[in-house]
Amino acid sequence: MEPRWLTPDQRRAWLRVAALLELLPAALDTQLQRDADLTLAGYVMLAMLSEQPERSLRMSELAARSNASPSRASHVIAKLEKQGLVRRERCAEDGRGQLAVLTDAGWEKVVATAPGHVQRVRELVVDPLEPGQLAQLDAIVARMLDVLDPEARYATTALARDIPASQG
Amino acid sequence: MEPRWLTPDQRRAWLRVAALLELLPAALDTQLQRDADLTLAGYVMLAMLSEQPERSLRMSELAARSNASPSRASHVIAKLEKQGLVRRERCAEDGRGQLAVLTDAGWEKVVATAPGHVQRVRELVVDPLEPGQLAQLDAIVARMLDVLDPEARYATTALARDIPASQG
DNA sequence: CAGCACTGGTTGAAGTCTCAAGCAACCCCT
């Protein structure tokens, strides 16, 4: 069976997206590493915790919102715990569960780090676009996520839930 | 100074993009790992080589087209060489340079693997979009890449070179 | 209650990527 290749337009768009997939996370990682000694994954988890009223989340929920596997979440939180930014508690309702809790130091870290991170996101993602393009992007990516994560196991679910806030 | 946070719309779009940044590479990696015992990075490099008339590229050029650092390219090619898919030659015009050359086995690997990979890209990126959205995506990502890679050191250059595009 | 499957989370080893250092060939200048 003859495989269906991409048309030149499709190919060009895909190559650009592929470049974005490498360069954008790398750029954000670099900024966080330099300014806050944090991994992008580590920062994201701290940020997710900081948005909760109790500043805590179940490991599984944290993993989902960070688009990470349970294993990755476990390793990342272990490192943040060693840095004193997070601590773990056994979960009351379910003895198997663990609660990742932001420490005061962790909260301070987020407060200190978030502006620089948001600034970089703005520079790289928001500001380059013309009015209207952000909404286009949102719609396009939403469609891709429908296929990538049809069960909405990952961050998508957090969107539906949290949107009212302007930033936690 | 009061930091400028993201508006709810901006935040929603960004969270979706962040999810895409994790899930899309992971999905492609999974497919390649399962069907071809290849890393996404490894496959990309093989594919780049396969598109050259001589089936070879300078390491630096290969790294650029794969959006990888020189170091990463070196490690990945080292592994592909161990697998017999690529070999290295000293470069004739410049004694410091190395040429990564696709072996026959490497060529066969690409031929066998490409259809399944392209199929997956199609499923995840091309097919979910409505007519017109692909062009929008291309334009949007192009703007981001202008900021991420202003010198056009990475894959962008390959686009300008290989594709007489319909878009500025 | 015992048995059994499943869920939530962790662990360690193996693989991948990054970072800084290093080596060799090239270039330029005298």
Place this chain on the structure above:
DNA sequence: AGGGGTTGCTTGAGACTTCAACCAGTGCTG
């Protein structure tokens, strides 16, 4: 010709991620 700086690439160590066990607690079934 012969330094000194630069470029092209590699290397090894350390950090991060993945994968496949694994353990403990839960919940269902009988």
